[in-house]
Amino acid sequence: MTGGQRLSGQNEPDHTAVRVALWRALHVQADAPPHVLDDEIGLELADPGQGWRDRGDMTMPGISGVRASIVARARFVEDLVAERADAGLAQYVILGAGLDTFAQRCPELASRLRVFEVDQPGTQAWKRQRLAELGYGVPAWLTLVPVDFEAGDSWPERLNAAGFDPRKPTVVASTGVSMYLTHEANTATLRQAAALAPGSVFATTFLLPLDMLDPDERRVQEFSMRNAAASGTPFISLYSPDEMRQAALEAGFTKAVHISPDDLAARYFADRHDGLRLPRAEHILLAEV
DSSP states (O other): OOSOOOOOSSSSOOHHHHHHHHHHHHHHHHSOSSOSOOOOHHHHHHOOOTTGGGSHHHHSTTHHHHHHHHHHHHHHHHHHHHHHHHTTOOEEEEETOTTOOHHHHOHHHHTTSEEEEEEOHHHHHHHHHHHHHTTOOOOTTEEEEEOOGGGTOOHHHHHHHTTOOTTSOEEEEEOSOGGGSOHHHHHHHHHHHHTSOTTOEEEEEEEOOGGGSOHHHHHHHHHHHHHHHHTTOOOOOOOOHHHHHHHHHHHTOSEEEEEOHHHHHHHHTTTOOSOOOOOSSEEEEEEEO
16 A cells, blocks of 8 residues: 555545655655656646645655655565566556556556556545546556445455456555554455465565654654644554564465665665665565465
8 A cells, every 4th residue: 555545535535645646756856866766647646736845744854764765665666566577477456556656657567467556436536537637547457446445345355356366476565554554454454465376475564663763763753643643644553573574474474574774775775975865664574475
């Protein structure tokens, strides 16, 4: 998931999904090249109007680290998809897709796959309309799968009904969402992903508990938590790397690997000279079926 899993019920994305899209665009517009991820299509979709770069959530303390984390996790997942596609994998599921633009930015790779974007019905209806208005449309290999998470819909059942083949290995991505869910909901998602076909892989992000952060990063995290709570999407679940790995193994995955910010920094930020750095707060779990 990319943060678009919560919705007011109207045909529009929630504030979290829009923020993620704008942070991705801000990386292109404010940070020096080479860019970790080149994505301004989400900005087109959101259409926030002039002055969006002056919004409080674009200028808050520590924001450069936040957007670094946002683009690093997206790049990691898309590199994973490319790697697995080269090995023959043919399905990619984005849980809580929000304003994700992989299908629009990477049509050569995406068209080799069946791409399924899972999100709330209102978000899906809004996005379908915006894609049409901007001339992108929805190609045959892209399927928007409406799932009412708040009503208890089963995303695996909705996926299967939309043409997903449960017998084929799949990459499933859920980024920027575990902190908004209860431990029980996160455990359920892990179990559902672990029930996919052998060879499938599940990539998800998680946030560290506050007591595992240094004082400066803790202040940034506390600021983010206050903002999230004020906008109606409070952080509920925080995990240590060991807790997340253990949860994945207990859910039925055969292998669970922790990808740290240091790992991502070595891969994507090693040659940067502009001071853009990843914070310690967000980590990745990569679990294999």
